[in-house]
Amino acid sequence: MIPERIKAFLLPIGALVALELWARAVHLQSDSLAPPSAIAAALVEAFKDGSILVATRDTLTSAFAGLLVGGAVGLAFGIALGIFHIFDRLMEVTIEAIRPIPSIALLPIALIALGFGYRMEILIVAFACVWPILILSRAAVSAIEPRLIEVSRALRLSPPDRVRKIIIPAALPRIFLAFRLAAGIALIVAVTVEIAINPIGLGAAIMTAQQALRPDLMLAYLLWIGLVGYLLNTGLVIAQRHLFGRAALVGDAA
Amino acid sequence: MNRSALYWRAASFIVAAGFVGLWQVVANLRLVSPVFLPGPDRAWASLVRGFTSGDLLSKLLGTLEHMAYGWFAASVAGIALGAMIGSSRMLRSYVAPSLEFLRPLPVSAIIPVAIAMLGLTQSMAIFVIAFGAIWPMLLATIHGFAAVEPRLYEVARSLHMSRLAVIFKIALPSASPDILSGMRLSLTVALILAVVCEILAGLDGLGHWVLLSARSFRSADLFAGVILLGIIGYLTALAMSVVEKRLLKWRSSGH
Amino acid sequence: MGSSPALRLQPSSCIERPQIAFTDVSLTLGGKTIVENINLDVKPGEFLCIIGASGCGKTTALRLAAALYQPTSGTVTFDGEAMQVPRRDIAIVFQDYGKALLPWRTAAGNVSLALETIGVASSQRASRIEELLKKVGLPGHAGKYPAEMSGGMQQRLQIARCLAQEPKALLMDEPFGALDAMTRQGLQDEVLSLVAASGATVIFVTHDLEEAIYLGDRVIGLLPHPGRIGIELKIDLPRPRDQLTTRENPEFLRLRRELFDFIKASEA
Numbered sequence: 001m002i003p004e005r006i007k008a009f010l011l012p013i014g015a016l017v018a019l020e021l022w023a024r025a026v027h028l029q030s031d032s033l034a035p036p037s038a039i040a041a042a043l044v045e046a047f048k049d050g051s052i053l054v055a056t057r058d059t060l061t062s063a064f065a066g067l068l069v070g071g072a073v074g075l076a077f078g079i080a081l082g083i084f085h086i087f088d089r090l091m092e093v094t095i096e097a098i099r100p101i102p103s104i105a106l107l108p109i110a111l112i113a114l115g116f117g118y119r120m121e122i123l124i125v126a127f128a129c130v131w132p133i134l135i136l137s138r139a140a141v142s143a144i145e146p147r148l149i150e151v152s153r154a155l156r157l158s159p160p161d162r163v164r165k166i167i168i169p170a171a172l173p174r175i176f177l178a179f180r181l182a183a184g185i186a187l188i189v190a191v192t193v194e195i196a197i198n199p200i201g202l203g204a205a206i207m208t209a210q211q212a213l214r215p216d217l218m219l220a221y222l223l224w225i226g227l228v229g230y231l232l233n234t235g236l237v238i239a240q241r242h243l244f245g246r247a248a249l250v251g252d253a254a
Numbered sequence: 255m256n257r258s259a260l261y262w263r264a265a266s267f268i269v270a271a272g273f274v275g276l277w278q279v280v281a282n283l284r285l286v287s288p289v290f291l292p293g294p295d296r297a298w299a300s301l302v303r304g305f306t307s308g309d310l311l312s313k314l315l316g317t318l319e320h321m322a323y324g325w326f327a328a329s330v331a332g333i334a335l336g337a338m339i340g341s342s343r344m345l346r347s348y349v350a351p352s353l354e355f356l357r358p359l360p361v362s363a364i365i366p367v368a369i370a371m372l373g374l375t376q377s378m379a380i381f382v383i384a385f386g387a388i389w390p391m392l393l394a395t396i397h398g399f400a401a402v403e404p405r406l407y408e409v410a411r412s413l414h415m416s417r418l419a420v421i422f423k424i425a426l427p428s429a430s431p432d433i434l435s436g437m438r439l440s441l442t443v444a445l446i447l448a449v450v451c452e453i454l455a456g457l458d459g460l461g462h463w464v465l466l467s468a469r470s471f472r473s474a475d476l477f478a479g480v481i482l483l484g485i486i487g488y489l490t491a492l493a494m495s496v497v498e499k500r501l502l503k504w505r506s507s508g509h
Numbered sequence: 510m511g512s513s514p515a516l517r518l519q520p521s522s523c524i525e526r527p528q529i530a531f532t533d534v535s536l537t538l539g540g541k542t543i544v545e546n547i548n549l550d551v552k553p554g555e556f557l558c559i560i561g562a563s564g565c566g567k568t569t570a571l572r573l574a575a576a577l578y579q580p581t582s583g584t585v586t587f588d589g590e591a592m593q594v595p596r597r598d599i600a601i602v603f604q605d606y607g608k609a610l611l612p613w614r615t616a617a618g619n620v621s622l623a624l625e626t627i628g629v630a631s632s633q634r635a636s637r638i639e640e641l642l643k644k645v646g647l648p649g650h651a652g653k654y655p656a657e658m659s660g661g662m663q664q665r666l667q668i669a670r671c672l673a674q675e676p677k678a679l680l681m682d683e684p685f686g687a688l689d690a691m692t693r694q695g696l697q698d699e700v701l702s703l704v705a706a707s708g709a710t711v712i713f714v715t716h717d718l719e720e721a722i723y724l725g726d727r728v729i730g731l732l733p734h735p736g737r738i739g740i741e742l743k744i745d746l747p748r749p750r751d752q753l754t755t756r757e758n759p760e761f762l763r764l765r766r767e768l769f770d771f772i773k774a775s776e777a
Contacts, residue, residue: 008351032370093266094273100487102446105460105480107453108468112476113290184358192362196450203363210366218370222363229358405608408577412595413626413674423622427613504613504654 034216043220051205052224059201060228062118063190066125067183073126074133074182075175079167081134082141095134103128103189107196117200121193128189129182136178140171173244180236187229202228292474300478309463314482316459317448320376321486324383325444332388332440333433336395341425346400353393361386361443362450369454379451386447387440394436398429431502438494445487460486526589528553528710529574529678534583535735536569543569544736547583549729553677556704556711558725560718560768562776566736567714568682574712575601575680587678597627600671602681606663610655616642616666617651623673637673645669646699661692665699672703678710686716694752697724701750718768722761723750730768732775740771 002010016036022028023035034042046052081088103124110120144167152166168175194203202225209218274294280286281293292300304310339345364385365378372378402425410420426433452461460479467476527550534547544566551557559567572578573585576592576599584591587599595601603609610619620638629637642648645665655663664684671679681700685693701724704711715721721728725744732739742764746755755761 004347007347011348011352012355032367089262090266090269092263093270097270097484097488100491101480101484102442102449102487104446104449105464105483108464108476109290109480112468112471112473187358188360188362191360192446192450195362195365196453206363206366210370213370215370218366222367225363226356226359229360230355233358403608405603405605406611408601408603409609411577412575412597412599412601413623414595414597415626419626423625424611427611430613502613504656 030215031213032215034219038216039219039223042214042216043224046217046220046224052202052221055200055202055205055221056224056228058118059187059190059194059203062121062193062201063125063183063186065118066122066190067129067179067186069122070126070129070186071133071179071182074130074178075137077130078134078137079141079163079171082138082171083163083167088138099131104192104196107193111197116198121190121198121200124193125186125189129186132182132185133175133178136181137171137175140174140178141167143174144170173240176240176244180233180240183236184229184233187232191225289471289473292477296474297477297481300472300474301481304475304478310478310482313458313460313463313479314486316457317445317452317461317483317486320379320383320448320451320457320459321441321444324380324448325387325440327380327384328387328391328440328444329437331384332391332436333395336392336433337399337421337425337429339392340396340399340429341402341421346396350396353396357389357393361389362447365450365454374455376455376457379448379455379457382451383444383447387444390439390443391433391436394432394439395429398432399425401432402428431498431505434494434498434501438491438498441490441494442487445483445490449483527551528555528588529712530586530589531570531573532584532586534573534580534585536566536573536578537581542735544573544731546737547573549738551678551710551712553710554708556713556724556726558713558715558721558728559731560715560721560728560772561731561736561739562733562772563716565731565733565775567731569736570731571601571680571682571712571714574678575599577601597674598677600674600676600679602664602667602671602679602684604683604686606660606667606684606687607655609667610663610670612655615652615654616647616658616669619655619666620670620673623670627674641669641673642666644672644703659692660688661696664688664696668700668703672707676709678712679704681711681713683715684713685720693720698750698752700724705749718765718772719756722746722764722768723752723755728764728768730771730775739775740768742767 020036023033028035043052081091106124106127107120110123114120114123148166148170152162157165190201191203194201195207196203198204202221206218206221206225209215209221278293278295281288281291281296288296301310304313339349362382365382368378368382368385372381406424406428407420410424415423448459449461449464451457452459453465456462460483464476464479464483467473467479529549529551531547531549534549535545536543547570559570561567569578573580576585576595579593586592587596611622614622617635617638620641621634624634624637638651639648642651645668647662647665647669650658650662655666658666668684684700685696688696697720700711713721713724722742722744727744728742729738730740730742731737744764746758746760
């Protein structure tokens with residue numbers, strides 16, 4: 001009986017070994033594939049000359065900035081929609097109309113308005129992040145135990161106090177979950193914008209490597225992007241578990 | 255829909271119309287340069303123009319075509335693979351962890367690899383769309399097949415059902431809610447990747463249209479394109495809802 | 510009852526071949542012996558009830574009869590042949606009816622599943638379904654989904670699906686355990702009449718002593734840890750049974766007392 005943990009690694013390691021052996025056997029010369037050993041070497045080289053770190057810094061900066069901006073807007077609106085049901089019902093059609101616009105469709109608008117660089121990317125990431133956070137924080141507020149709202153009324157808390165002391169703490173676990181999901185989206189959108197058009201960050205780096213016909217560097221960046229995404233997600237899951245315990249993970253698909 | 259729900263809906267439409275009115279006012283007052291922000295009247299005019307003189311329609315169809323091919327290929331492959339992996343505990347234990355690792359990976363990062371392999375072509379776009387759309391389908395299908403009620407498998411055993419019958423009569427219907435929600439996600443991914451590939455490869459489609467409009471500072475055309483993309487997103491989500499409601503009506507009945 | 514040896518139980522007539530036979534059957538799972546040295550012959554058409562305290566292995570014994578489990582030692586035979594896989598002519602009625610019905614099919618669809626599997630032509634299915642639903646008291650409910658039906662109705666639907674298999678034997682695992690007393694009594698009588706009409710052999714597992722005596726021709730009690738046969742009672746009460754008169758019959762009360770004492774002793 002092979003233990004479960006070992007089983008998890010057998011497939012990827014086996015695939016890498018097979019790929020390496022095959023590449024050596026056929027003396028691989030290709031624009032799109034490279035043996036794992038070359039990929040590893042390219043990765044090390046990119047770390048040594050710092051290029052990958054700069055690119056990572058750029059991407060993560062845009063992603064987080066966009067997450068914060070979009071998150072703030074989404075959170076404010078989401079809480080307002082959750083608390084004021086009239087507002088919620090009146091805004092239904094407007095939200096339903098704007099939401100389906102793919103964030104990437106705003107790319108050209110952001111481009112002519114802000115040109116290349118951080119700001120346009122942050123704008124698009126923010127737009128993409130608003131929706132999951134708005135919807136989930138609205139649901140989080142709506143789901144607050146009505147008893148707590150009654151308590152806040154009995155204590156005669158002022159509205160800002162009520163939001164600060166009762167609503168936000170009660171909704172916090174689900175709001176954190178919303179941010180965790182949005183963080184994943186932020187990274188994906190940031191990289192996508194960079195791949196499509198923006199000359200900064202990891203997306204631009206991987207495109208440059210492809211254009212320079214360096215499959216080893218290109219695949220190294222691909223691997224690194226995957227690793228960053230995985231570490232980000234895992235880090236946030238651990239943070240969530242640590243801050244809110246397993247109960248907060250109820251209803252979580254990821 | 256009952257009376258009061260209808261009234262609220264109407265009020266909601268009025269609010270939305272109000273926002274459009276506000277947009278028109280902002281545009282008329284030129285608070286933002288018309289180069290960046292056309293009024294809704296100009297955007298609408300561009301839409302009408304685009305469809306009557308034919309250009310916008312072919313772009314729309316181009317995007318829809320890319321989406322359709324990629325999404326369809328992804329659905330077939332995703333469901334087939336997902337069914338295989340999901341129904342075998344052995345396969346799951348070997349494959350699922352790797353899939354979990356790949357889940358947060360930005361799928362657009364495959365684009366340069368696809369370009370290296372296939373060039374800036376239509377096939378590259380369809381490959382990328384299919385690759386991106388397969389993940390939500392695959393993961394949802396695996397989950398659906400893994401979660402089939404074990405008692406039903408015992409019923410199947412006692413009835414001596416053939417393997418094929420078990421898959422089509424028990425496992426697939428049981429997994430269908432998960433599969434449908436995976437399909438919904440896949441459609442969103444397909445739209446996004448279609449736009450990105452069109453921008454990169456200059457393919458015939460709305461992505462290319464909005465990029466060209468932006469480059470020539472034709473803001474009305476640009477907004478018309480963005481609105482159309484939003485409409486595609488809305489209609490595909492709506493279509494999925496309708497399909498889901500019909501196929502899954504057994505879920506809503508009873509308690 | 511402590512350390513009584515395994516009893517070999519013979520039906521009163523030794524001439525007929527048993528339909529279901531357990532020969533020295535034991536089952537060990539994960540190091541624990543669940544049932545040990547079960548020897549049992551069930552006559553064709555017999556209604557056998559199995560009772561016992563919780564955890565005595567009665568459900569396990571039923572699943573062995575269904576060939577859902579294979580014995581670690583000994584054999585389970587049906588009509589003389591050893592059973593390696595479940596047979597289509599043995600139908601199982603599970604306790605958790607909600608999980609044993611297909612939620613995405615209507616009542617008619619659920620019954621149809623059995624008919625499709627045994628190869629009934631599609632043209633004939635509709636009439637069979639109608640007939641079966643009427644038999645279990647669900648006429649006119651063909652278009653309802655399981656989620657729209659009460660517990661009692663769902664269990665009847667499961668029974669209808671089992672009858673669609675035209676079973677020679679019906680294995681029932683505490684089928685009425687999750688239902689209220691009134692529904693339970695109604696279903697008990699329905700099962701009795703259905704079985705009388707079809708002549709199927711029945712193995713009925715229950716924790717309700719009165720139910721076992723009311724329904725059965727024979728009651729077997731299992732001792733726990735590991736499960737082995739501890740008592741066998743022949744039920745000589747007149748058929749057809751009646752909820753009021755049978756339950757007041759002095760013989761019924763005597764049998765009930767005997768089983769009650771058995772359970773008390775086995776739990777000690």
